[in-house]
Amino acid sequence: MSETTLGGIAGRMPKFIRRADPAVLTAFACIVVLLLVGSLYSRSFLSPEYLLQQLKVASFLGVIATGMMLVILLGQIDLSVPWAVAAGAMMACAAAAYGPVGVALAIPFGVFCGVLIGVVNGIGVAYLRIPSMIITLATNAVAQGLMVVYTGGFSPQDSATGAMRYLATGFTIPGVPNAVIIWALIGAAMVFVLTRTGFGRAVYGIGNRERAAYLSGVDTRGVVMIAFAVSGGLSAFGGVLLAGYASKAAQSMGDAYLLPSIAAVVLGGTSILGGRGSYLGTVAGVILITLLQSILSVLQMPEAGRQIIYGVVIVAMLLLYGRAPASR
């Protein structure tokens, strides 16, 4: 009886709300609350300029979180993001120092380095069966070591190419920053891959139960390998965009993206155990994190306070809807 009543209430709601994941709705509700809180503090929070600026900042995190989401959907994690971002940025800037050919190949070369890091992760996880958090920590350390040797421990002097700056800060369509367009394109591609291709189905399948996926004839190791390579490449591409935004690469520029990218994916309702989650949730998570960062910096919260609030918010949200089933 109660079921029909519930169904009756839900039936009156629009279809897209009925089908939506409660976690995604919570994330969007939090975004609205943050915007309202911000607008109490300053009117400019609701102005189109401010919101576009936030979207532009969010798009860097969005690109990185897209790769992270793919890996988390598999039930794995990619902790090599910090130095994949830095390596992508540094190598793209480094290539730019080698004449016109280098300038033309700067962006592909940066992304290629990220893919290489991802491929090492993928081999470790898929073929050597090393736990992903361990092997990605190790490749992160190796990437850091390589970059330290290359740069001599200082921020490299090479600067970003015109193309990188154009991608990160230019406008192709008046009023819409290029970075936002790029994020939209990558996001659309990811939605297509996840929902309309066999690869996407395999990703969800492996995340739910790798044994079952394997027995169904899916090349699970190949899928895992590709997912890690894509994650590394997208991290590096995020780094390329960041280098374009700041005109140059810097040591430890990626450190600020590990926790936010995981948090964005998890806050968007993707299960950390894999197999469940939608890209819309990740978009919501990315915007949520960016707004939170923006409000904390508008309030002139010091770095220490930001770290504490981050950690507490993530644990609190996870306790709300990220818990594992009880053992019995």
Add this chain to the structure above:
Amino acid sequence: MKDWRYWLAEQRGTLLALGIFIVMFIIYTSNHPAGFTANVVQTAANKGVLLAFVAMAQTLVVLTAGIDLSVGMIFLLTNCLASWLVVGTPMQTALGVIAVLAVGLLCGAINGAIVIYGRLQPIVATIATGAVFYGIGLLLRPFPGGSVNEDLADALTGRVFGVVPASVVVLLAVVLIVWVPFSRSVLGRAARAAGSSETAAYMSGVPIRRGKFAAYTLAGLLAAIGGLFLTFFTYTGEAAYASGNAYTLFSIAAVVLGGVSLFGGKGSAIGAIFGALAFRTIGDLLFVFDFDPLWQPLFQGVILLVAVSLGAFALFRVRNRLEWFL
């Protein structure tokens, strides 16, 4: 009957780590310009013991098939706290030490509560709590500074009878006071059983929750002891993000080198201690061979990568391919 064989099989990882450490240390001291002197040993011990404490902390959690990515941050936080509290008269210093250790226990207990009673994944939960611990450390010490009771610091980082490094004596004491009783207690066995097979342990009525909680809490305590020692060595407190991350990373490397299985249930903190000492010695080998220090991060990263890849040899023993996916 063949008791020694079982003992040998159980301690294989530990003995291997001890062997690696001894070989590396011989190479290190024989190439060191000063040779095998009390001074060289003392410096090496002081550096190694810091990592050894953090590695012991990591071992306790890894034994339960979890991971604590916040150990480095607890280590930093307690370092910052100690640079405020461990000063003044002997009485004040003693209270300060107790307070620092209590904070370490509390941090570990928070991790344990979130992971066990909150049922969150240890990776994400400890990354998040690590951010909180780092934030608190940064609040305590926005800039490097502070001081410590130098008499105590010098006593604990000096030498006993002019030969034995005092830090090694403290490490031994901690092993005897914390690790040995824990590993022999019901809770310690429960933690290990939970790491070996949680379902089987649960079915056998083993107190897995209390055991795991004890492991996380004691890990906080051990990380705090490490933080105290860092303060004794540097006389200051500093909340350096990179340093905290490095200690977390190195603790995992030490645990792997020390023969502790990352899948839980297998290994001992003593192995992790030798793993930590071996890792430190390997890292310092670059200096005695006059390499540019710039190569050290890469060298340590490669050691870590090789160490974790060695676990892949177990794949050759897999008869049924489905066992890949456990």
